[in-house]
Amino acid sequence: LGLLRLAAVKSAGYQEHVTEYGVHWNFFFTIAVVRLLCTALHPLLPLLAPCYPHALLALLLAGSYQASLSLGGLEDYLRWGPRGDGSRPTLFSANREGLVTCIGYLGIYAASIAIGKWLLKPRRSLTAFLPTFLQLVLLDAALWILTSYSGQISRRFVNLPYILWILSYGCMMLVIFLATDLALLPLVHMLGAPPPSPLYREGESSPKLSKNFDVCIISALDYNQLLFFLLANVFTGAVNVLFDTLHTSPALSLAILMLYMLVLCIC
Secondary structure, eight states: OHHHHHHHHHHHTOOOOHHHHOSSOOHHHHHHHHHHHHHHHGGGHHHHOSSOHHHHHHHHHHHHHHHHHHTSSHHHHHHHOTTSSSOOOSHHHHTHHHHHTHHHHHHHHHHHHHHHHHHTSOOSSSTTHHHHHHHHHHHHHHHHHHHHHSOOOOTTTTOHHHHHHHHHHHHHHHHHHHHHHHHHHHHHHHTTOOOOOTTOOTTSSSSOOOTTOOOHHHHHHHHOHHHHHHHHHHHHHHHHHHSOGGGOOHHHHHHHHHHHHHHHHHO
């Protein structure tokens, strides 16, 4: 996929910023590298820590990577290149942003796995999720505070403030989704309809799920995440080609975003 995107972008003359990922790199390469690295490290994780090894891995990666950026001169290398003039004389330096930031993205991935494993532990009742919800709120608040005091956020460098920022937004969305479940599930259960929520398993205590009841959009996204991501990229490219996005009015931008999401959900 990364090679196909590279070929398509270069052949079509599509706008790109080399300071984002480099001359030849793109996010599909980053996804592949992060996945391969995580798979390679998986057998070593139990040796790292018996409990929440992904969380410890994320802390080690984010901390050491930020130390390399701030103290080891890595940020200057990413910004100015090996010669200090912004040039890209070698294949590695030409794609230095994409290659080096894989470490930061691996930290985000490991932290996300840790949060997911903690959040999706089986619980047998609605009230059992209340402590989890409060803990998630506290975690999100702590992440936002750390983000506020950690420094300048840089997507180009995927530095520690950026990692914390991404995790803060992710946890905020989880808080919203879990709060919605906690608020609506009792109401739906009182009305006599089995709620389509992943919080419960068939046969567990009230409220119970029906095996045949599902939400088509959520289910489609769950089982086709890569395809959805690809379609989103294609439509993003189409929008960038058809519209001058830098000079689009707020009203038109909102209309484009709404249409964009509607078309993606229909597809």
